[in-house]
Amino acid sequence: MEDLLECGMDIGERMLICGGDVHRVEDSLSRIFKALGASRIDVFIITTSMVVTVHTNDGKSFTQTRRINETETDFEQLHQLNQLSRQICTQKLSAAEIRTELQKIACAKKYPFWLDWICYAVISGVFTLFFGGNIIEAVSALCIGIIVRLLVILCSKAIGNRIFSKFISSLAATSLAYAVFYLGIIPDPHKVIIGGIMALLPGLGLTTAIRDLFTGDSMSGLLRTIEACLTALAIAAGYFVFAMISGGVSL
Amino acid sequence: MTPHELIQLIASFTGSFCFGILFRMKGIRLFVSALGGFLSWGMFLLLGCFISSQSLCYFLVAAAITLYSEILARVLRTPATPIITTALIPLIPGSSLYYTMAYAFESDWTQFWNKAVQTMQLASSLAIGIIGVTAIVQLVMRIINRKTCKKSG
Known part of the structure; x- marks a missing residue:
């Protein structure tokens, strides 16, 4: 059972x-261990840590904890893991089998890295059009999106602080949009900035926060809400710092 | 339909599609989410013809999209949250958030409060729409699960 617990923790x-x-995650883990023959399962998970205790029928109990430091959104993997946990419930896989499956999921084909860059650029451009910008503004936003993406990667490598990297990205998006504006290429910078900001907004964090809060996981919900609010503040701060440096540009 | 609305519809599909890729979605799930993005903005424009309150529109669209995602998530046997998030991307009040900041810097406090309140209203309408439907779906699933005693979810 200890081996199985290890595998379950990996999945979670x-x-x-x-x-x-x-x-x-709590639901999946409870189902998995119930299916694998535990008499009682206590799962406690918040966004950054998990504690699981499994009681077996012969009166033993095992506990393991994990600290979760990183997040790397990958919904395809989440889907696969979800399928795996269903499979464990129906077929009662052994620890070795679960490991091979996990290995398979981890090694699955990923999107190439340049696709991310294109997506960032397209998101910036497309939302500039969405909020009423013209083609030239959209193209500027497209280019700015690529540069912002570069900065996000550099910042997260160098500093490893997501909120600070959002601040830098927002500062960069704002300054670049104003640079293009002062060069006389676009009539006003607002729509380009909005396009650049859309790719940074914590939409995912907020949705998950709401779902966590109202499915009874108030602890995780609060943590995520705070993180989303801080991210929004960091984006605003980036804009403000630029505006202050440039000495109160007329908007 | 004005040309700008057509552009917005195309943009909402493309935007959601790209966000889907950033969230590492693939295949049918990516398509369903992007289609959700298109539907969410389409619904918003359509409701806008009948309802003058923007927040009410946001609430209704969020509720409808959550229902759409929960149903498709069960059909496709996948979690619902990714689909909801990606599909609601076009409704995120990014522009009103930006103008809130811009007015604050301009010290135009009347406009600032207008935009700030608008941003909060839109964000909470989205939240309430998602919460309402999520709660109802969970209730229904609990009743179904209890009746069949079958493992699913």
Whole structure:
């Protein structure tokens, strides 16, 4: 059972990292261990840590904890893990089998890295159009999106602080949009900035926060809400710092 | 339909699609989410013809999209949260958030409060829409699970 618990923890950890909501992870783990013959399961999960105790029928109990430091949204993997946990429940896989399956999921084909860059660029451009910008503004936003993406990667490598990297990205998006504006290429910078900001907004964090809060995981919900609010503040701060440096540009 | 609305519809599909890729979705789930993005903005424009309150529109669209995601999540046997998030991307009040900041910097406090309240209203309408439907779906699933005593979810 100890071996199985280890595997279960691996599944739970991966699910949390990939962006699963706490309710789902707790639910999956409870189902898995119930199916594998535990008499009692205590699962406590918040966004950054998990504690699981499994009681077996012969009166033994095992506890393991995991600390979750990173998040790396990967909904395809989350889907696969979800399928795996269903499979464990119906077929009662052994620890070795679960390990091979996990290995398979981890090694699954990923999107190439340049696709991310294109997506960032397209998101910025497309939302500039969405909020009423013209083609030239959209193209500027597209280019700015690529540069912002570069900064996000550099910042997260160098500093490892997500909130600070959002601040830098927002500062960069704002300054670049104003640079293009002062060069006389676009009539006003607002729509380009909005396009750049859309790719940074914590939409995912907030949705998961809401779902966590109202499925009874108030602890995780609060943590995520605070993180989403801080991210929004960091984006605003980036804008303000630029505006202050440039000495109160007329808006 | 004005040309700008057509552009918005195309943009909402493309935007959600790209966010789906950033969230590492694939295949049918990516398509369903992007289609959700298109539907959410389409519904918003359609409701806008009949309802003058923007927050009410946001609430109704959020509720409808959550229902759409929960149903498709069960059909496709996958978690619902990714689909909801990706599909609601076009409704995120990014522009009103930006103008809130812009007015604050301009010290135009009347406009600032207008935009700030608007942003909060839109964000909470989205939240309430999602919460309402999520709660109902969970209630229904609990009743179904209890009746069949079958493992699912």
